Amino acid sequence: MGDMGYSIIMILVMVAIVYFLMIRPESKRKKAAQQLRDSLAVGDEITTIGGITGTICAVKENTIVFETGADRVRLEVTKWAISTKGTQAAETPAKQ
DSSP states (O other), X not given: OHHHHHHHHHHHHHHHHHIIIXXXXXXXXXXXXXXXHHTOOTTOEEEETTSOEEEEEEEXXXXXXXXXXXXXXXXXXXXXGEEEESOOTTTSOOOO
């Protein structure tokens, strides 16, 4: 009975380790990404997962429309394609 109890305890410890090292952080990342997508508004600077940057000009239920650069090209992408909100540090030109 002692060996069986020890085995059960070890299995429970392994399940707990997997939960805290893999499952929990992934669910936190998903929750943060969903919160970012829900908070998108007109005028926000965004970057897509493909690296395209621009300013949001319309927010729809599942998609957003944003303008890129000075030529004012408008693109419509699904909300899940947005990776970050705000200007990236590497995107700002260096002041001389």
